[in-house]
Amino acid sequence: MKVLICGAGISGTALAFWLSKLQFQVTVLERFPSLRMNGLQLDLRGHGIEVLKRMGLEAAFKDKAAPEQGMQVVNSAGKRLAYFASNTSGEGKQNFTSEYEIMRGELCRLFHEASVSAENVEYIFEMSIEQLRDGDDGISVTFSNGETAIFDLVVGADGQWSRTRRMMIGSETSPDPALHVLPGMCAGYFTTPMPMQEGDTFDSTMYLASHKRSVMTRRSDPRFLQVYMGCSTEEPAMKAARRGDTQQEKAAFTASYQGAGWRVPEFIDGMNAADDFYCERIGLVKLEAWHRGRIVVVGDAAYCPSVLTGMGTTCGVVGAYILAGELSRLGSGDGTRHATLDEALGAYETCFRPFMEQVQHGVGEESLLSKMLMPSSALGVAALNFFLRTMTFFGVQLSSSSFMKEGVQNWNLPQYKDLALE
Numbered sequence: 001m002k003v004l005i006c007g008a009g010i011s012g013t014a015l016a017f018w019l020s021k022l023q024f025q026v027t028v029l030e031r032f033p034s035l036r037m038n039g040l041q042l043d044l045r046g047h048g049i050e051v052l053k054r055m056g057l058e059a060a061f062k063d064k065a066a067p068e069q070g071m072q073v074v075n076s077a078g079k080r081l082a083y084f085a086s087n088t089s090g091e092g093k094q095n096f097t098s099e100y101e102i103m104r105g106e107l108c109r110l111f112h113e114a115s116v117s118a119e120n121v122e123y124i125f126e127m128s129i130e131q132l133r134d135g136d137d138g139i140s141v142t143f144s145n146g147e148t149a150i151f152d153l154v155v156g157a158d159g160q161w162s163r164t165r166r167m168m169i170g171s172e173t174s175p176d177p178a179l180h181v182l183p184g185m186c187a188g189y190f191t192t193p194m195p196m197q198e199g200d201t202f203d204s205t206m207y208l209a210s211h212k213r214s215v216m217t218r219r220s221d222p223r224f225l226q227v228y229m230g231c232s233t234e235e236p237a238m239k240a241a242r243r244g245d246t247q248q249e250k251a252a253f254t255a256s257y258q259g260a261g262w263r264v265p266e267f268i269d270g271m272n273a274a275d276d277f278y279c280e281r282i283g284l285v286k287l288e289a290w291h292r293g294r295i296v297v298v299g300d301a302a303y304c305p306s307v308l309t310g311m312g313t314t315c316g317v318v319g320a321y322i323l324a325g326e327l328s329r330l331g332s333g334d335g336t337r338h339a340t341l342d343e344a345l346g347a348y349e350t351c352f353r354p355f356m357e358q359v360q361h362g363v364g365e366e367s368l369l370s371k372m373l374m375p376s377s378a379l380g381v382a383a384l385n386f387f388l389r390t391m392t393f394f395g396v397q398l399s400s401s402s403f404m405k406e407g408v409q410n411w412n413l414p415q416y417k418d419l420a421l422e
Contacts, residue, residue, distance in 0.1 A: 001025070001330070004141060004151045006129055006164045008035055010104070011299025011316035012157035013111035017055060018324030020118035021419055027151075028121065031128040031144075035112055038276050039104030040189050040226045041066050041218050045406045047355075047413045048314030049100055051321045056421050060110055066101040066220035067202040073388050074207055076261035082388035083203075097204060103220050107313070129154075132167050134293040153341065154295045155323070160285060162301035168292050178287050179304075182364040184212070185282040186233040187307065188253050192270030194225040208385065209260040210378045211235075215267060227267050231256050233281065241279075249279040282306050284363055290353075291345040298323050303356045311359050311406065318413070322352045325416035351414060358408045 001024045005012045008030035019026045030036075044052055044061075052058050070085035086097035115121050131142040138150040156164025160179065171177055196219070204218040216228040233239060237255035241248040250272055257264050271277055285304035290297055299316035306312070326348040331337045338344040375381045 001152045001327075002138075002150070003027070003153045003155060004029060004149075005155045005157055007156070007158035007162075007299075007301070008032075008108070008112065008123060008125075009157060009159060009299070009316075010107055010111065010313060011301075011320050012155075013108055013115055014055075014317050015155060015157060015298060015320040015324055016115040016121050017111050018321060018419055019327070020115050020121045022324070022328055024120060024327075026115075026121045028115075028123045029127050029129065029143075030123065030125050033126045035105075035108055035123075035125075037105030037109065038278075040191070040228065041068070041101055041220060042104050042107065042313045043098035043102070043310070044100040044317065045098055045311065045314050046408065047411075048317045050413055051317050052100070054321070054419070054421065055114070057110060057114060060114075061100065061102060061107075064102055064106040064110065066103060066218070068097050068101050068218060068220070069201065069203055071096045071204045071206060073385065074205055074262065075385060076207075076209075078262060081385050082392040084392070101220075129164065129167070132164075132295065134295065139294040152294065153327075156295065156297040156301045157299050157320075158301055160283060160300045160304045162285075162297060164295070165285075165287070165297050165301050168295040168297065169287070178285050179283055180286060180364070181281045181283040182306065182308075184232045184234050185308075185364075186231055186238055186279065187282060188229045188249070188271065188277065188279045189227070190271050190274035190277040191224045191226050192267070192274055193223065194270070196222040207262045207264075208375065208381045209257075209262075209264070210376065210381055211256075212374045212376050213257060213260050214374075215260070215262065215264060217267075225270075227270065229253060229257065229267070229271070243279070243281060246277055246279075250277060253279075280307070282308065284360060286360065290349045291342075294341065296323065296345050296348070303360065305356070305359045306363055308363055309359055314406075315356065315359060318355070319352055321416075321419070322414065323348045325414060325419055326351065328416050328418035355408055355411050358411070 003019060003024050003026050005015055005028045008028050012028055016026055016028050052061055070083060072080050073082040074080055084096055086099060116123055128144045129141055130144050132154060133140040138152055139154050140148055140150055142148050156162050158164050165178060166172055166176060202219050204216060207215045212232040214230045218226040235256040237252040241252040254268050257268055284306050290302045298319050305315055326344045329338050330344050338347060375384055
């Protein structure tokens, strides 16, 4: 089987790794000139950790893992109000800081290197898909350089704003019917040179400000600081900023964070000087079907759960494993095999959709909890800080189940014989 994967991000490279175990000819297409190493810190949780272990890459992951030890919450004077250590016991759910933290680029590189070593996997950079035509004998792909080729399957692993998904559902117009941008939620990410000083640690730091503004800093490199800024898209400057226009987006964050307190002016200067700034409109991707004909989507392209769940990377890694596993069952035989490609793709969806429905359930819906976690007034900030401080005083950990979606119930990760480590 000839498979084309569009996107060399985490889901795409993870899928290429698994398909390299099968007798498939795999081509991974990436529109950027090289593997994209940018992006900030992410983590694996729950079933994502188990998939990593089944890949045989746990040790390699831990060699590159971010050294974050926990998360502290500070006030405008920089005083620590609360602290939540990571769960390093190897048992139970992770806390806010996972035992499996890593920089996005390092995880992409890990999966890429593990897959590209196989003779049946090829990566093509600076190339994209211009047109797809599904037929009885395969799917014809026209590339951005004008060349065409026939594949048995095309996989869209090109993220939240997936063009492959839009081709699959036949919707090239805006807005994308599968992408549900959550109202009032926007995040900016960047790194800034800020060497560690005496007394600094690798803890992440969270600061809450009024008007639904927050700042979090993290470190994986003693020379640089990662900065995450979240605010409301209802701010006038943010509403006016055009998506993808970095200068407009930076100006909007600068205006929106005036008077926010703590070290925010310092971070704003760092943001305006940063060349890796990225602004994300937080959203969910929901599709009635994850495949049509010989086209299928995986990861954020199929079921982006949003950063609010803390499960985006895990969903992409687990989803890639399930898709590869069901494809591994193609062939006639004993009733456990899939007779057709459509049957295999349907099984991928049947197996994994219950997982994703739990992860996405309630995301973006306004609730008492969401109002508490994103206070608009100074009084609301003070109340939340007091609550977090009380948790620390009584030794209550901020487990991922408190506000993330790690605790998927009544769902077991399948075993696939053809994907098992030798």
